[in-house]
Structure formats: C-alpha cells, structure tokens
Amino acid sequence: MSREYWEQRYQTKDMPWEKGAPSPGLVDFLAGYCGPRQATVGVPGCGTGHDVREFARAGFEAFGFDLAPSAIPQAMAKTEAAGLKATFALADFLRDEPPQKFDWLFEHTLFCAIQPRERDEYVRAVLRWLKPGGIYLAINYVVIEGDAGPPWRTSREEQLERFGAHMTLESDWVPRSYPNRQGRERMFLWRRSR
Numbered sequence: 001m002s003r004e005y006w007e008q009r010y011q012t013k014d015m016p017w018e019k020g021a022p023s024p025g026l027v028d029f030l031a032g033y034c035g036p037r038q039a040t041v042g043v044p045g046c047g048t049g050h051d052v053r054e055f056a057r058a059g060f061e062a063f064g065f066d067l068a069p070s071a072i073p074q075a076m077a078k079t080e081a082a083g084l085k086a087t088f089a090l091a092d093f094l095r096d097e098p099p100q101k102f103d104w105l106f107e108h109t110l111f112c113a114i115q116p117r118e119r120d121e122y123v124r125a126v127l128r129w130l131k132p133g134g135i136y137l138a139i140n141y142v143v144i145e146g147d148a149g150p151p152w153r154t155s156r157e158e159q160l161e162r163f164g165a166h167m168t169l170e171s172d173w174v175p176r177s178y179p180n181r182q183g184r185e186r187m188f189l190w191r192r193s194r
C-alpha cells in the first residue's frame with residue numbers, strides 16, 4: 001500500500017491496530033529473555049512505537065521506522081512522555097537502504113499490511129536491514145477471515161519457506177495476544193546465518 005494510503009489512515013484516525021500498548025507476545029518474550037541486551041533493534045512499520053518502547057524499556061538501543069509521516073511525531077512524543085530513549089525515522093522498509101544494519105529486527109503487523117505480492121521484497125528487505133548472525137523476531141498474523149486486506153494472513157508453512165533458506169528457526173509458538181487476536185498470531189524466533 002502507498003505512503004498516501006497509510007498517511008490517510010493516520011489523518012482520519014482509522015487505526016484499528018493501535019491498541020495503546022505493546023504486543024503482549026513481545027512483552028512476555030522480553031520478560032523471559034536472558035541473553036545480551038547491548039544490541040540494536042530495528043522495528044519497521046512501528047506505528048506510534050509501542051513495541052519500540054518495550055525494547056527500549058528492556059535495555060536495547062531501539063529504532064522505529066514507518067512509511068507514514070504522521071506516525072513519527074506521535075511515536076516521538078509518546079516516547080518522550082514515557083521518559084524513554086528511542087530513535088524514530090521515516091522510511092520505506094521495502095525500498096530504502098537502512099541507515100545502519102541491526103542486531104535484531106522485530107516484525108509486528110507489517111508483513112500482513114503490505115500487499116501479498118510484495119512479500120519477496122519484504123524478505124530481501126529483512127536481509128538488507130539485518131546483520132549476518134542477527135535475530136529476526138516476528139509476530140505474524142496467521143488467522144484472518146477473507147482476503148480483503150490489509151491485513152492479509154500468512155501461515156507457518158509460508159514463513160518457513162520464505163525465511164528458512166536464509167535463517168535458522170530457533171523456536172516458534174502461539175503467543176499471548178491482544179484480546180481480539182488471541183490464537184490468531186504465531187511468533188517466530190529466527191537467527192540469520194553468518
């Protein structure tokens with residue numbers, strides 16, 4: 001979908017994805033995460049930045065990117081109000097060069113928001129934005145009725161097919177979700193090959 005499409009959704013406040021809180025699956029993951037936190041994480045399609053702030057709260061150096069100009073000042077204002085530090089910038093994840101390569105990339109409701117025909121480009125973007133050996137943590141929407149997206153569903157099989165050639169799947173599970181998405185999402189922890 002175009003920049004104009006997403007910007008219009010923000011301008012008209014037609015944002016059903018905006019829950020005012022980070023993804024419960026990410027909150028649980030970070031609460032149980034015992035590995036190193038001196039790492040950079042990029043969150044493409046960050047919206048108003050709830051997931052970016054959750055990484056910042058957990059001690060990561062967090063960066064959020066979005067295609068819609070209106071998302072960026074909203075994300076910055078909420079981050080300042082929360083007393084947290086994170087960097088936000090306007091970017092087209094599918095087409096732009098990253099400002100830097102990241103140790104981690106976090107996906108939440110961007111893969112389902114792009115046109116299904118753009119999914120090859122999405123995989124190429126992940127490989128462009130993520131360091132070799134880096135972690136790709138994704139929460140994918142796997143149960144959506146109908147085909148009139150966005151959002152559009154994916155499947156575990158599609159994720160394995162698309163990313164399995166470039167990364168090792170360390171684990172995947174059904175995460176805790178927002179109430180209207182419970183049981184409809186699947187979380188994947190991938191490590192990119194060196």
Ligand SMILES: C[S@@+](CC[C@H](N)C(=O)[O-])C[C@H]1O[C@@H](n2cnc3c(N)ncnc32)[C@H](O)[C@@H]1O
Pocket residue numbers: 001006007017018019044045046047048049050065066067068071091092093094095108109110113114
């Ligand atoms: C469904 S919303 C989800 C926002 C956020 N992840 C959340 O869960 O609150 C999808 C977001 O992706 C952004 N987006 C769409 N295409 C993009 C692209 N090519 N590059 C970066 N952001 C994009 C939209 O502007 C929108 O903010």
